[in-house]
Amino acid sequence: MSAPVLLEARAVAKHFGGVKALRDVSLTIRQGEVYGLIGPNGAGKTTFFNCMTGLYVPDGGGFVFAGAPLVADAPHRAAERGIARTFQNIRLFGNMTALENVMVGRHVRTRAGVFGAILRNGATRAEEAAIRRRAEELLHYVGIEDCADDLAKNLSYGDQRRLEIARALAAEPKLLCLDEPAAGMNGAETAELRVLIEGIRADGVTILLIEHDVKLVMGLCDRVAVLDYGALVIEDVPAVVQHDPRVIEAYIGVAA
Amino acid sequence: MNKWLTPRSTLGLVLVAAALIVLPFVVGMGGQAWVRILNFAILYAFLALGLNIVVGFAGLLDLGYVAFYAVGAYTWALLASPHFGLHLPFWAILPIGAVFACIAGALLGAPTLKLRGDYLAIVTLGFGEIVRIFMNNLNAPVNITNGAQGITLIDPVVVGQFKFSATSTIFGLTVTGPQKYYYLLVLLALGVILVNYRLQHSRIGRAWQAIREDEIAAKAIGINTRNVKLLAFAMGASFGGIAGGIFAAMQGFVSPESFSLIESIMILAMVVLGGMGHIPGVILGAVLLAILPEALRYAVVPVQKALFGEVLADPESLRMLVFGLALVLVMRFRPAGLWPSPERRRELAEKTQ
Ligand SMILES: Nc1ncnc2c1ncn2[C@@H]1O[C@H](COP(=O)(O)OP(=O)(O)O)[C@@H](O)[C@H]1O
Numbered sequence: 001m002s003a004p005v006l007l008e009a010r011a012v013a014k015h016f017g018g019v020k021a022l023r024d025v026s027l028t029i030r031q032g033e034v035y036g037l038i039g040p041n042g043a044g045k046t047t048f049f050n051c052m053t054g055l056y057v058p059d060g061g062g063f064v065f066a067g068a069p070l071v072a073d074a075p076h077r078a079a080e081r082g083i084a085r086t087f088q089n090i091r092l093f094g095n096m097t098a099l100e101n102v103m104v105g106r107h108v109r110t111r112a113g114v115f116g117a118i119l120r121n122g123a124t125r126a127e128e129a130a131i132r133r134r135a136e137e138l139l140h141y142v143g144i145e146d147c148a149d150d151l152a153k154n155l156s157y158g159d160q161r162r163l164e165i166a167r168a169l170a171a172e173p174k175l176l177c178l179d180e181p182a183a184g185m186n187g188a189e190t191a192e193l194r195v196l197i198e199g200i201r202a203d204g205v206t207i208l209l210i211e212h213d214v215k216l217v218m219g220l221c222d223r224v225a226v227l228d229y230g231a232l233v234i235e236d237v238p239a240v241v242q243h244d245p246r247v248i249e250a251y252i253g254v255a256a
Numbered sequence: 257m258n259k260w261l262t263p264r265s266t267l268g269l270v271l272v273a274a275a276l277i278v279l280p281f282v283v284g285m286g287g288q289a290w291v292r293i294l295n296f297a298i299l300y301a302f303l304a305l306g307l308n309i310v311v312g313f314a315g316l317l318d319l320g321y322v323a324f325y326a327v328g329a330y331t332w333a334l335l336a337s338p339h340f341g342l343h344l345p346f347w348a349i350l351p352i353g354a355v356f357a358c359i360a361g362a363l364l365g366a367p368t369l370k371l372r373g374d375y376l377a378i379v380t381l382g383f384g385e386i387v388r389i390f391m392n393n394l395n396a397p398v399n400i401t402n403g404a405q406g407i408t409l410i411d412p413v414v415v416g417q418f419k420f421s422a423t424s425t426i427f428g429l430t431v432t433g434p435q436k437y438y439y440l441l442v443l444l445a446l447g448v449i450l451v452n453y454r455l456q457h458s459r460i461g462r463a464w465q466a467i468r469e470d471e472i473a474a475k476a477i478g479i480n481t482r483n484v485k486l487l488a489f490a491m492g493a494s495f496g497g498i499a500g501g502i503f504a505a506m507q508g509f510v511s512p513e514s515f516s517l518i519e520s521i522m523i524l525a526m527v528v529l530g531g532m533g534h535i536p537g538v539i540l541g542a543v544l545l546a547i548l549p550e551a552l553r554y555a556v557v558p559v560q561k562a563l564f565g566e567v568l569a570d571p572e573s574l575r576m577l578v579f580g581l582a583l584v585l586v587m588r589f590r591p592a593g594l595w596p597s598p599e600r601r602r603e604l605a606e607k608t609q
């Protein structure tokens with residue numbers, strides 16, 4: 001039960017003008033677990049993601065990831081360190097093909113620069129071939145290999161969600177952060193998504209999951225944290241969280 | 257690699273190569289002035305493809321591209337003319353010019369690439385003007401650029417004993433200076449086409465496209481957007497520098513006048529009109545915009561004489577009129593450019609529906 005700590009948030013605070021989106025949120029994610037982050041709309045879940053991945057600079061506190069602090073305001077460095085994410089409102093590169101989307105996801109794990117590109121030497125060609133191979137594998141892994149050459153924006157909604165996950169996985173993350181991956185999915189698609197997430201976990205990737213679908217969260221997560229008005233309400237195993245009166249109050253419908 | 261070399265594409269390649277080889281002689285029959293115009297068309301294609309890396313691939317609106325062209329031209333002028341008494345060989349100056357232009361690109365890019373769209377355009381526009389004004393005024397207290405008079409008697413490209421500026425006879429064939437430069441320019445243009453193509457289909461090229469599509473997502477997947485943009489800027493600038501060097505050698509004369517804002521706008525118009533990000537389109541745009549005004553110059557006077565019996569509008573003022581009209585027409589009827597990439601055409605078609 002006590003795997004090593006992968007990510008530690010220490011009193012992270014963020015406000016937008018008068019809105020306190022995060023109030024000293026501290027939580028701990030252990031290696032190998034699926035960690036759920038839930039809370040009503042506007043609770044600050046996405047803001048937490050954005051602070052962690054460097055898109056926002058926290059106004060207080062910070063993160064320790066895999067033993068070293070994360071540099072605020074450096075999204076590419078967070079990705080380098082091993083944090084990959086998807087977005088609540090899907091952000092794919094719409095006019096690139098599905099395959100290219102995943103290939104560009106390999107950016108942070110590959111090296112070729114302009115001179116390599118221009119000279120196209122052996123090492124560059126080998127790297128390029130490896131990028132393509134890995135991208136094809138990942139499309140297959142998330143189950144959309146048939147759409148490899150379609151423009152990302154032309155994929156169905158569910159496939160776009162999958163593609164975004166494949167692109168995130170291309171960076172070989174230690175921690176995969178999914179922001180409401182089941183939003184807008186029907187029952188069958190959600191069930192498939194669950195299988196996919198379980199597979200990713202089985203491959204050894206730690207997962208941080210923001211989700212509204214309570215059944216999905218409670219069934220899938222090892223531990224769950226609840227945010228309300230930017231403050232952490234509780235952090236515990238699903239069985240406890242589910243029956244906590246504060247949660248039921250904050251999140252009407254959870255207990256149902 | 258071999259999938260490209262089908263019999264049909266091989267035949268096409270041979271025909272294009274043959275056409276490129278005989279072209280300066282065919283055009284030369286109309287006078288060497290036309291060969292010079294042709295040379296400028298190729299030089300502009302080279303410049304446009306350099307700018308295409310910045311605007312087309314990375315999506316950074318650069319309105320001061322001519323600054324790098326100027327840096328390259330002045331580098332050549334100062335290192336190969338009586339002005340300082342230096343006469344370095346071309347293989348030394350061209351790379352030096354490229355490096356200087358590259359440094360200028362990085363100097364401009366580093367502090368400004370956090371800016372987006374319009375703001376970046378304004379800053380680059382200002383930078384272009386600053387460089388021109390510098391060239392205009394760096395004649396006192398120490399005379400570096402010779403101010404508005406410019407620098408004259410610049411060395412042509414010389415390889416061994418082979419002078420590109422003079423007419424010579426090769427295998428019984430009389431080849432003029434402009435014709436020689438033509439072949440040099442074609443070689444350079446082929447080089448920049450190859451570079452464009454390879455960059456586009458590389459890790460860096462994909463990163464540029466990703467930034468263009470969604471900068472936040474690009475950051476989140478680990479692209480150091482500032483550095484990658486800077487790379488595009490520096491690459492584009494280097495090509496501007498090389499083009500500038502050839503320009504100085506070909507003309508034998510440079511002055512700040514050649515590097516005004518309108519030049520930057522022309523080069524940008526070539527990229528946009530032809531089809532941003534699409535290599536064949538950019539070449540088409542450059543060749544058209546470089547040749548049409550010249551063709552107009554030759555046609556306008558006789559046509560007006562025939563129609564009205566006198567010359568009502570001089571070719572120079574008509575040039576801008578026609579140019580503007582062409583831009584409006586293209587933007588109205590072919591918003592993705594004359595020859596856009598298939599994807600871009602689809603993209604715009606969907607947007608307007
Ligand atoms: N960029 C921003 N500018 C201003 N306010 C923001 C911004 N991002 C989030 N907020 C505010 O912060 C609060 C938390 O939002 P968010 O993190 O998106 O909530 P959740 O993802 O839990 O639904 C909301 O009140 C939201 O309006």
Ligand SMILES: [Mg+2]
Nearest residue numbers: 045046047088
């Ligand atoms: Mg959210």
